[in-house]
Amino acid sequence: MSEQWHxxxxxxxxxxxxxxxxxxxxxxGDGHCLVLDTRETARxxxxxxxxIRRITPDPWTVVNSHAxxxxxxxxxxxxxxxxxxxxxxxxxxxxxxxxxxxxxxxGREPEAADVEIVAPDHTFTDRAxxxxxxxxxxxxxxxxxxxxxxxxxxxxxAGVIFAGDLVExxxxxxxxxxxxxxxxxxxxxxxxxxxxxxxxxGHGAVVDRAFVTAQLGELAxxxxxxxxxxxxxxxxxxxxxxxxxxxxxxFLQLDEVG
Numbered sequence: 001m002s003e004q005w006h007x008x009x010x011x012x013x014x015x016x017x018x019x020x021x022x023x024x025x026x027x028x029g030d031g032h033c034l035v036l037d038t039r040e041t042a043r044x045x046x047x048x049x050x051x052i053r054r055i056t057p058d059p060w061t062v063v064n065s066h067a068x069x070x071x072x073x074x075x076x077x078x079x080x081x082x083x084x085x086x087x088x089x090x091x092x093x094x095x096x097x098x099x100x101x102x103x104x105x106x107g108r109e110p111e112a113a114d115v116e117i118v119a120p121d122h123t124f125t126d127r128a129x130x131x132x133x134x135x136x137x138x139x140x141x142x143x144x145x146x147x148x149x150x151x152x153x154x155x156x157x158a159g160v161i162f163a164g165d166l167v168e169x170x171x172x173x174x175x176x177x178x179x180x181x182x183x184x185x186x187x188x189x190x191x192x193x194x195x196x197x198x199x200x201x202g203h204g205a206v207v208d209r210a211f212v213t214a215q216l217g218e219l220a221x222x223x224x225x226x227x228x229x230x231x232x233x234x235x236x237x238x239x240x241x242x243x244x245x246x247x248x249x250x251f252l253q254l255d256e257v258g
Contacts, residue, residue, distance in 0.1 A: 009159055086125065146165040181253050
């Protein structure tokens, strides 16, 4: 594999993969490290393990940013280890992981058929702080967005935020399991609470706060126009919406409220 680690803060690394344009994070402390997300097949997770071992020989704690297969199918390659996620992510993986594996293997990723589903065994609902070799790393939940279980990993001593799929670079945000009406508020809360300048999206290039602010504006426009279209029946507004693919999920939320 040709992917390389890039240090984006003091002993904080990002490895951007050709498959799914996925970012994996690595935080190295004294005698311990944190791995954020584990890729989408056993083979690719093994490649990730080898890449981590070129940086550090230390034991790890694993964090899954949310319950989408490309972020957790490699968990089995990292046990025994603590695996952290939002409580809803762990529940979803436990409940639906094998069915998701079978569906993914039958479609876009045949080699996922041999994935052993390993759900996170450490969970939280609002916030948690991990000691990674003397470095505090904060896990935060700011609300629904890309899913109902997206978490943010904050490395304060390095000025780095891993935003997961709450932020996308190189492609539009993905709304298949999303909450378009909540997403702008979630990102607003993240930016207001975490001042760090370096933000790592779940996919694509590392970005700055200006990029996230601009994407937040597009998400807010999408939510506002979806509300107008829903209430006023102005379906022609769809052509003005930055992310029209969000409408189905936005309307589903509005129908439930109405």
